[in-house]
Amino acid sequence: MDVFPRKLWARLAARVARSLSFHNYARQDAAGSRRLRDAIAGYLQIARGVECDGEQVFITAGYQGALGLIARVLIRNGEQVWVEDPGYFATRAALKWAQAKRVAIPVDGEGLNVEAGMRKAPAARLAIVTPTHQFPTGVTLTISRRLSLLQWAAASRAWVIEDDYDGEFHYRGRPLPALKSLDRQDRVLYCGTFSKVLFPGLRMGYVVVPPQLSDEFASACVCLQPAGGMLEQAVVCDFIEQGHFARHIGRMRQLYAERRAALVTAIERWCADSLHVDVQAGGMHLLTYLARGVEASTLQKRASAKGVAFMPLSQAAIEASMKPGLLLGFANVPVNGADSAARRLQEVVAATFLEDQ
Ligand SMILES: Cc1ncc(COP(=O)(O)O)c(C=O)c1O
Incomplete structure (x- = not known):
């Protein structure tokens, strides 16, 4: 946006x-x-x-x-x-x-x-x-x-x-x-x-x-x-x-590819111990799996206090048993903001893992 x-x-x-x-x-x-x-x-x-x-x-x-x-x-x-x-x-x-x-x-x-x-x-x-x-x-x-x-x-x-x-x-x-x-x-x-x-x-x-x-x-x-x-x-x-529509889509595809790559790199750098990224061919969010199951609502509350929002994968399931994971939107995270977002996410996940032990 x-x-x-x-x-x-x-x-x-x-x-x-x-x-x-x-x-x-x-x-x-x-x-x-x-x-x-x-x-x-x-x-x-x-x-x-x-x-x-x-x-x-x-x-x-x-x-x-x-x-x-x-x-x-x-x-x-x-x-x-x-x-x-x-x-x-x-x-x-x-x-x-x-x-x-x-x-x-x-x-x-x-x-x-x-x-x-x-x-x-x-x-x-x-x-x-x-x-x-x-x-x-x-x-x-x-x-x-x-x-x-x-x-x-x-x-x-x-x-x-x-x-x-x-x-x-x-x-x-x-x-x-x-x-x-x-x-x-x-x-x-x-x-x-x-x-x-x-x-x-x-x-x-x-x-x-x-x-x-x-x-x-x-x-x-x-x-x-x-x-x-x-x-x-x-x-x-x-x-x-x-012709603005076709141009806009082309431009956004390029930009999202860059933002996606930046967020993947940042998560791999900061969250390697806690989150695994499953890189998909398309879309506007990253599918990530947590190393351990945690209470999703606690994690969400903590993250939100640090200005980080995501959707727990469990919210998408009806009867399916899902691996614990988070959906992370990358479309609105600028390339130069990816590192800070991943670092804040890591702090929240690490604190929640520690508390759960
Ligand atoms: C699976 C799916 N379908 C449709 C939409 C779009 O919904 P809408 O056009 O009502 O904004 C979204 C938006 O996030 C979506 O994730």
């Missing part, structure tokens, strides 16, 4: 605000601005291999808003939904409000264990997955698992929700195209967000639905109005159409 091009953003926003027409002041398209929906469809084809028409794209308040919309349209009370275990806590919370029955499906070295899902809940209505970069393990769903997930969905008339939250940030080679790009039977709803590629406070994302669901989603949008205001949609659209 410290290097976001704020001046450029402010200039685009001012221009948009000045150029609003009478028409813009009236009602907006409930599915989101058509120009933005088309721009997203164009971007997805090039960047993620997803072929879709703007008609299939619905603007939402981030991934969380997309999931809320999907739940309202597709989930009926008590229906089963596969979720990854370990997985994203906010997905589980959204399912609770949708009164869905969450079924924890284990994740292994190949991603979601589809066979386990078929054994545990063969008739589930939905499966929610992070195939590019599983949250929090960083594993990529293998091709054979992708194909069996799609086969299961087609055979059982289930839907697959692809949460592609950080697919743009990959540091070794090119990431696999989205799962949606293999979806010949039209069973995948693809969710993208601007939280990672622009900034989370924007609260903007989108869902691409299969063509046979477009009308139903369009009607639901009239009632639920998930797209938010048109001013910010127009700014995002100009940002994409004028």
Whole structure:
């Protein structure tokens, strides 16, 4: 967020605000601005291999808003939904409000264990997955698992929700195209967000639905109005159409690679006895394992007093037994701040280890 091009953003926003027409002041398209929906469809084809028409794209308040919309349209009370275990806590919370029955499906070295899902809940209505970069393990769903997930969905008339939250940030080679790009039977709803590629406070994302669901989603949008205001949609659209988006992603990928390398080096220097870094190919956080299990909340409280924040790995688990570990975001840690952050983390972990003896 410290290097976001704020001046450029402010200039685009001012221009948009000045150029609003009478028409813009009236009602907006409930599915989101058509120009933005088309721009997203164009971007997805090039960047993620997803072929879709703007008609299939619905603007939402981030991934969380997309999931809320999907739940309202597709989930009926008590229906089963596969979720990854370990997985994203906010997905589980959204399912609770949708009164869905969450079924924890284990994740292994190949991603979601589809066979386990078929054994545990063969008739589930939905499966929610992070195939590019599983949250929090960083594993990529293998091709054979992708194909069996799609086969299961087609055979059982289930839907697959692809949460592609950080697919743009990959540091070794090119990431696999989205799962949606293999979806010949039209069973995948693809969710993208601007939280990672622009900034989370924007609260903007989108869902691409299969063509046979477009009308139903369009009607639901009239009632639920998930797209938010048109001013910010127009700014995002100009940002994409004028080429700033592609440039910004390229610049951030480079910067994050540097910040990631700096934090890995700093942790290896300061925390070698207490933390082991499992370096992943992509993402915006480091997966680290603690040498010993400690009370995560004590560690978190202590760290926070020193200005260090992380997420205990255990918070991502439902039934899975996880090695004790911490997720460390590196995107907002400048290269010259990595050493001090790692040193403070080491002090906190060492003190907690000592106390626990
Ligand atoms: C797994 C996962 N999905 C989605 C998101 C993005 O959520 P939103 O678009 O609601 O900000 C995040 C953000 O941290 C995430 O970790």
